[in-house]
Each structure stands twice: as structure tokens, then as C-alpha cells.
Amino acid sequence: MLTFVLFRKNRRQAFTLTEAAIVLGVVGIVLAAIWGAASTVSRNKSVNRTVEYQAMIVQNMRSLYKSRPLQTGTTNFTELMMKAEIFPTAMIAAGNPLPQTVWDTDVTIIPVSTTTFRISYPATLPTEVCIQLVARSAGSGRDRGLTAAVADGNTYDTPALLNTLSPATIPACIAASFVYNIQG
Numbered sequence: 001m002l003t004f005v006l007f008r009k010n011r012r013q014a015f016t017l018t019e020a021a022i023v024l025g026v027v028g029i030v031l032a033a034i035w036g037a038a039s040t041v042s043r044n045k046s047v048n049r050t051v052e053y054q055a056m057i058v059q060n061m062r063s064l065y066k067s068r069p070l071q072t073g074t075t076n077f078t079e080l081m082m083k084a085e086i087f088p089t090a091m092i093a094a095g096n097p098l099p100q101t102v103w104d105t106d107v108t109i110i111p112v113s114t115t116t117f118r119i120s121y122p123a124t125l126p127t128e129v130c131i132q133l134v135a136r137s138a139g140s141g142r143d144r145g146l147t148a149a150v151a152d153g154n155t156y157d158t159p160a161l162l163n164t165l166s167p168a169t170i171p172a173c174i175a176a177s178f179v180y181n182i183q184g
Helices: 017-064 077-083 127-137 159-163
Strands: 108-111 116-121 146-151 154-156 176-181
Touching: 017 116, 017 127, 017 176, 077 108, 127 146, 127 176, 146 159
Parallel strands: none
Antiparallel strands: 108 116, 116 176, 146 154, 146 176
């Protein structure tokens, strides 16, 4: 009779603790990079949307006031502008007396003079968002009717200052406002 002898090689069937820790560490680094990239893309999309909404507000204000002066001294001007449908509908939240940013903070419009108005974002914006919002609203490609940008009290109100604004030149901020001419 024939007998078969099977030889088994000594093979490992599992990872060592060190190998598992290395794999988990690499997976963690990859996930952190993906999470960071997704967060940056989401923040940039939100800032872009806010800049687009701001441009819509400016155009709507100019259309409404192209042949008449702004009403200065009005205490509830933002609410009046909500009734005049100046704000994009996406900024109007049920039950809120003021329009909202994508970060659920208030937006206000205040007449500065009979020919200029201010769009203000409160002191609750994330720092990176505030810096990006100011940089994208100003700079060389800005609306030519923008006469001033303010970031946490730092005022940029000359063409030379407005043209050179970038994320690198703006100090940390959490509040921003923009002054526009009605005539553009």
C-alpha cells in the first residue's frame, strides 16, 4: 500500500500586532488627508456661494434704487429689503427676521449714504471663511462699485488696497462688511 505523507510548511495565518498598527496608521493618514480635502472643497463652495449671493444682492439693490436715493436713517432697512425681495430665496429661513449665510449667521444691509450701502456679515464667521470672503469679494476682479471692504475693523478703501487684497494680506478676521455704490 502506498502512503502519502503531507508535509506542512510553517506558514503564518495572521498579521502581527506591529503590522496591524502600521496598516491602521497608514489608513488613518489617508482618511485624514481625504477629510481635509473634502472640508476645504466644502468651505470653498460655501464661500463661492456667499460671494454669488452678495453679487445678486448688489445687483438687486442697484435695480431697485437706480432712479432714487437710498433711505438713510431707516432702522429696519434689512427687513424692508427682505420684503422687497433683494435677497436670494436661499438666504431666507422660515422664522428668521434676517437673511442667513450658509453658516446660519445673519446678513444685514445698511444705507451708508443716499448713494452707498453696506452688506455686513456678523462677528461669527469662521476665520478662514472670513478671510476668503474678503479676498474673493475684493481684489483685482472685484465689482467696480465696491468702495470699501472691512475685516475686523481693518478698512481697505482705496483702489490700491482693494486690488492687493488676498488671503495672504488679510489678518485673521471673523467679521466682514462691504460698501457698494448704487451706481456701480
